Amino acid sequence: MNESMSDKKKTVYKPKPISGFPEWLPEARMIELEWFSHIQKTFESYGFCSVETPSVEEIDVLTAKGEVDKEIYVLERLHKEENDSSEARLALHFDQTVPLARYVAQHFNDLIFPFKRYQIQRVWRGERPQAGRFREFYQCDIDVINIDQLPLHFDAEMPAIIWELLSGLPGMENETIQLRISNRKILLGILEDWDIKDPENITRAIDKIEKIGLTDVKTLITEAGLSESQANTILEIASIKTSKLNELSSLLDTIPSENENVKKGCNELIDVFEKLTHLPENAVIADLSIVRGLDYYTGTVYETVFIDDPNYGSICSGGRYDNLASGYINKNLPGVGISIGFSRLFSKLLDKGNFELSRKSPADILMVLPNQEQSDKAAQAARALRGRGYNVELYHAPQKLKKQLSYAERKGIPFVWFPPFEDGQEHEVKNMQTGQQSIADPNCWSPDKDKHKNEAA
C-alpha cells in the first residue's frame, strides 16, 4: 500500500443516526424479537393468518383517499433513464390498511372469507421527525374482512386479543392498560337527529376532550353549529364511561333519542361488552368520548391507553368500517380491525428502562475451547447440545480460560461449558449467575437439572 492510499484511509466519515429511523443495539433487539414472537403467537392462536405485502404500492393506490399525500415517500431510481415513463410510480406504504384493501381485491378469488389476517411490517411517513414520532416504524395489524355482512363476534374478539397480547409482553408487567370502546353510531345518530350537516366537525372536536378539556370542546362544537342545549346534551352523552356491563345498559338508556342508529349503536356496544366479561375488571371500559378521527369508521371504535399516562395517547386503535375495498372491486366488504403502534410502544418502554438488557447474545452456553487437541471434543459437545435445542457458541480460539469466561460474562451468556481438557476427564458446566460448577453430560444436561444438582449439593 502506498502512502497516499494509507493517508486516504484515515479520512473517516463518522456515521450518525438518521433522525426518525430507529435502530437498536443487539440487547434491545433481542427483546424486540421476543415481542414479535409473542405478537405472532397470539394472533395465530386466534386463527389469523399472516400476510405480508410489498413495501411499496403504486402511487395512485396510496393517494386515492387524497388525505395523506404529504407524508408519502416516493421512490426514484438514482440513474433512471431520462423520459422513461414506462414504469408506474411507486411509493412506500404509510399504513397497512390501504395495502390490505388492494391485496383483498387483487386476490379475492383465492381467499376464504371471513378473511382473518395479521400483518407485522414497517410503514413509512415522510413527516418532519419529532420526539416519539418515527418516519420508519412497525405496525402490527389484525383485520377481519367478510362479504356483505360481518358478525359482531369479531368486534368483541379484537379487544380480547389485544388485551391478552399487550398485557403479556415482556416489560409490560408493571404497566396497566385499558381498552376504551365505543360505537360511532351513537353520536352520529344523535347528530343525524339534529340534522347536522357536517358531523365530522363535531366528532373531531369530541375526540379532543382528553387533550383540551370539556370547556374548549364546548366552544368548538357550538362554533360548529350546535346550540347551547345540544352541546350540553352531546357532552353529557360523551361523558358516559363504565367498565360494568349492568351499569352500561342503564347509562345508555338515559340517552334522549329514538333514532334507529343510536339504538343500534347502543345494542352493538352492549353486545360487544357482554362478550368480554371473561377479561379482568377494568381491562375494557365503554367510553362514549371515543370517536376516532378517521371518517371511515362506522360502528365499534377502539383506543388503548396507559391508565397512569392517558395523555401519552392511544397505543392501539381501530374500529369497524363498512367497505374496505370500494374502488377496487364491486363487492361489499365490511371489516373490523385494530393496529398496534409497535415502535412507539417499544421505544417508550425501552426509554423507561422496563427491559432486562443483560444479554447481548442468544447463546445459552459458551463452549470453552481448551486446546487444539481437544477441539474436536468441544465441537462435538457443542453439536450435541445444539441438537437438543440449546444455543451454543463454540469459543473461537484456545485462549486463556480467564479470557473465555470474561467473553461469556460480557455477552451475558448464562452457562459456560468445559469439555475435557485431556482424555479421561469429564465435562463440566458453570452457572455464571450462581458461580456453581458441576459435572455434566452434553447428551442429557438441562439448566434445571443443573440447578437441582446445585441445590442437592
Add this chain to the structure above:
Amino acid sequence: MNESMSDKKKTVYKPKPISGFPEWLPEARMIELEWFSHIQKTFESYGFCSVETPSVEEIDVLTAKGEVDKEIYVLERLHKEENDSSEARLALHFDQTVPLARYVAQHFNDLIFPFKRYQIQRVWRGERPQAGRFREFYQCDIDVINIDQLPLHFDAEMPAIIWELLSGLPGMENETIQLRISNRKILLGILEDWDIKDPENITRAIDKIEKIGLTDVKTLITEAGLSESQANTILEIASIKTSKLNELSSLLDTIPSENENVKKGCNELIDVFEKLTHLPENAVIADLSIVRGLDYYTGTVYETVFIDDPNYGSICSGGRYDNLASGYINKNLPGVGISIGFSRLFSKLLDKGNFELSRKSPADILMVLPNQEQSDKAAQAARALRGRGYNVELYHAPQKLKKQLSYAERKGIPFVWFPPFEDGQEHEVKNMQTGQQSIADPNCWSPDKDKHKNEAA
C-alpha cells in the same frame, strides 16, 4: 347515497401485481414464516445475535463504493418544500454489508468482539426486473467481525451453519445442495508471481467457467494478458475439485508456486476443510474455480449450488474480507460472512411445487359455535385450548354444522371441535383427515392422544 355516488362507486380500479415486488397468498406465506423461523433458530443456535438496520442509509454511505449507484432507489417526499436541502438524502439499502459496516462503526464502543450477527431483511435494487430477479427481496446474512485478527475457526463455521440450515428447510427434502469453497489467495498469489497488473480481469473470467466453458475463458484470459502456458497452468489449478480431505492436500501440492500467499491460501483451505469432516460426504467441496466477482474478498470464498441444477447459480455466497468498516473508523476490522438469497430460493421451490400448500390458516382447531345458548361454553373451551398452546379459531356465528365444517375444510384446519350442544353433553373432536370423531376434554386433549384413541378404537 345518491345516484352519482353510487355510479362513482362502480368505477373500479383493478389492482395488479407490481413487477419485481413478490407477494404470496396466505398458504405460501405460512411456509415462508416457517423458513424465517428455521433460519433464525439455526443462526441463534450458533450464538449469532440479531441486528436490524433501517431500510435506508444516507445516499453518500451507499454510493461510497461507487459501483452500484444505478440500482439504488432514492426516497423523495411527495410534497417536499421547495429548496429544502436541510435533510440528508436517503436511499433504500441494496445489501446488508454496507449497513453492517456503518452499524459496527457507529456502535463500535457498545459491541463485544468478535461480533457475530445475523440479519434477515428486505433489500432493494432498482433494476429492470427479469425472470427470477426481484427488485425487493429478502437476504439472510451472517457475518463475524473482529478487531485486528479473525481466527479461521469462523471461516469453517459458516459452511457448517449454512449446510445445516439449507438442508433442514421445508421443501428442500429432495434437493441436493453443495457448498463450494476456495481461497482467493491461491489464484491471486499465482497472478502476483506472474506480475499481472489487473488480476481482477483474470479472476472475473475464471468465475465464468461454469457459464461459458473452458475454451471461451481461455480466450478471455489470454486476451487479458496471460501467455498460452500461463493460461493452461491457471486453468489447471482452477480445475482442482475434491470433496476428500486427503485428496485435497495432494492436489494442492501440485500447484507450481512457492509464493507466500499461495501457500497461505492452500493451508487455510485445508484447515477449513479439516474442520468440516463432520458434514456428510459431498456436502462441501473444494473447488478452485470459485473466485467470486466482488473484489473485497481476500481469502476463503463460498458458493452454494443445487447439484442437479448448477446453472441456476449460487443460492448462498460469501467470503472473507480484510477490513469491513474502512472509511468509517480507524480500526482494522476483518470479517467473514455469507448471505442466502432467500426470496430467489423460496420462489424457485414454490414454482417447482415443493411445498405442501394445504393450510390457509394457522388454526389447529376450529371450535364449532353450536347455538347462542352454548356460545359461552364454546368460547371457554377455545380459551382452554389456546392456554395449552393450540391455535383455535372460534367460529363466528351459530350457522349450520355443514357450513362450519366446510369452512374448516376450505381453510385446511386439521381438527374441528364440538362443544356440548346442550347441557350434560360431552365435548367431541373430529380429525378432518381421518374423519374419526371422539369424546375429548379441552383441558387434556392432544392430537397424539386423539390419534392414539382412534387406533385403540
